[in-house]
Amino acid sequence: MSKVKSIQISYIEYDSTKELKSIHKTLLANAKEMAEQAYAPYSNFPVGAAVLLDNGKEVGGSNQENRAFPSGLCAERVALFSAGANFPKQKILAIAIYANTEEQISPCGSCRQVMLEYEEKQGKDIEVLLMNSKGEVRYFDKSSHLLPLGFKFDNFQSK
Numbered sequence: 001m002s003k004v005k006s007i008q009i010s011y012i013e014y015d016s017t018k019e020l021k022s023i024h025k026t027l028l029a030n031a032k033e034m035a036e037q038a039y040a041p042y043s044n045f046p047v048g049a050a051v052l053l054d055n056g057k058e059v060g061g062s063n064q065e066n067r068a069f070p071s072g073l074c075a076e077r078v079a080l081f082s083a084g085a086n087f088p089k090q091k092i093l094a095i096a097i098y099a100n101t102e103e104q105i106s107p108c109g110s111c112r113q114v115m116l117e118y119e120e121k122q123g124k125d126i127e128v129l130l131m132n133s134k135g136e137v138r139y140f141d142k143s144s145h146l147l148p149l150g151f152k153f154d155n156f157q158s159k
C-alpha cells in the first residue's frame, strides 16, 4: 500500500518594505549594510544577514570565504552562530537576509538546518525575511517552512 503525502508551506511576498513592521524594516536595512562587510573575493557574491534577539539586540553576519573553499561560511550561519555564541540565553526572533541580486536570495540547505535547530532549541519560531536588490521581500513566519522534513533525529546517546 502506498499513500501520496503533501506538505504545504506559505510565505508573503511584499513588493517593498513599506508595509513591514518597523523592527523588520530596520533588520533588513542592517542585513543590507552587513553585505558590504562580506569577504567574498572568490564568488563575488556578497550576502548580509541580521538576527533579531529577544532583548532587542541585533547580531549581524556576512559571508566569509577562504581560499580553501569549504572553509568559508554563509552570512546566515555567521550571524546565527555569533548570536548563539555571544547571547546563548536570548531567543532569536527573526533573521533578515540580503543579496544585491534581482533574484531573491534563498538560504542554502545547511543554513536552513541551522535555523531549524535553533527554532527547536528555543521553542519559538524564527521569522525569516529575504530581500533582493529591488527591495522586494519574502516573509516566512517560521524557518521550518524553509525546510520541510528537516533532519530531526536527536537520540545520539542511545547508540
Ligand code: THU
Residues within 6 Å of the ligand: 040, 043, 045, 046, 047, 062, 063, 064, 065, 072, 073, 074, 075, 076, 105, 106, 107, 108, 111
Ligand atoms: N551564501 C550566503 O552567504 N548565503 C546564502 O544564502 C547563499 C550563499 C554565500 C556563500 C558563498 O560565500 C557565496 O554566497 C556564493 O555561494
